[in-house]
Amino acid sequence: MSGRITVIMRSKNSAWVIGQALSGLFSQHRRDFELLLVDSGSTDATLDIARRFPCRIIQIPAREYFPGAVLNMAIQQARGELLVFQNSDVVPLAPNALERLLAPLETGQADATFARQLPRPEAHTWVRRDYALAFPPRGEPPSWMAYSLPFAAMRRTAWERHPFYEDAWGSEDTEWGHWARRDGLTVRYVPEALVMHSHNYTLRQLHGRRFIEGEADAFILRDRVSLPLFLRRLCGSWARDAQAHLLERDLPGLVLSIPRRWVYHRAYWEGHMLGERRKKSGSQDASIGQRVVLDRS
Incomplete structure (x- = not known):
């Protein structure tokens, strides 16, 4: 064997x-x-x-x-x-x-x-x-x-x-x-x-992670991001976080969920927009996402 x-x-x-x-x-x-x-x-x-x-x-x-x-x-x-x-x-x-x-x-x-x-x-x-x-x-x-x-x-x-x-x-x-x-x-x-397995990402690390996930999804899902979708996801995740933190009586986590989810969804938006531009132009350069991650790790 x-x-x-x-x-x-x-x-x-x-x-x-x-x-x-x-x-x-x-x-x-x-x-x-x-x-x-x-x-x-x-x-x-x-x-x-x-x-x-x-x-x-x-x-x-x-x-x-x-x-x-x-x-x-x-x-x-x-x-x-x-x-x-x-x-x-x-x-x-x-x-x-x-x-x-x-x-x-x-x-x-x-x-x-x-x-x-x-x-x-x-x-x-x-x-x-x-x-x-x-x-x-x-x-x-x-x-x-x-x-x-x-x-x-x-x-x-x-x-x-x-x-x-x-x-x-x-x-x-x-x-x-x-x-x-x-x-x-x-x-x-x-x-x-x-x-x-899990990570308590800092805001910088979270930005890098979500940026490359957004870029990748532009290639994988072949979809487009929009402002209404961004706002819907942002508000939905804030609401779910609030419920979880209130149940756990985690007030600091509840307060931090506001900037965290903003970074979470904003970074995804930015990465997805990069992926859409790369698809449109036919660019094979994946180094931008790499630099975003490594510079924030």
Whole structure:
């Protein structure tokens, strides 16, 4: 079985958590995998920690990190027939998480799978609310959650049919999930595969994240943003945040939700407008979104 499964992990300055992520991975019931780590310019102890575990390491400069392209490069060097993706800040919460994730692939019930992500104990109220919606404990996730790579798997043959896209800097998993759905592949959500993963983004980090999601959606969904849609989404998210924070009696979070959701939707608008302009002009330059993210990370 050795080499049949390749786990691909991407890292950069993950020393604060990568030890937990790798310990969780190597504590799994399933150990018949190789680990391929792609590091994009870590300056902390990330690689020192990673070298304590059996893995192959690929190092690239930070400015060469484009998610879709990096994943495609890593898969080309992977030996496995089954590809597992684990972010360096994702911690498996049970020793059967990998086993559960792989089961639908090995029994022929799915072409790709993704896990249920639980927020960290220190996650903000709005983060916990969003994760509860995106990753339910049973049943199916919302329709907009097409695929999520922090802990996911797919058959190599599925990737060969459609490698990760490289048109924009982010949302490569979302694009792949939408393609799979249109092309008739089966992507299964596996709530029994439990991992811990979340971010309490600063406003600067949130701006970068949402900017590249907006740019990517212009390519993935091929839609257009409008002022009424922007205002509707802004007001709707404020209302949902207010309800969640009031239920939690989180007054500071309620106050902060006003600037946070403004940044959240304004950055998405700006990124989407960039994506629309790039589509119209035929531009292949994805570096603007990359700079927005890296400058705010």
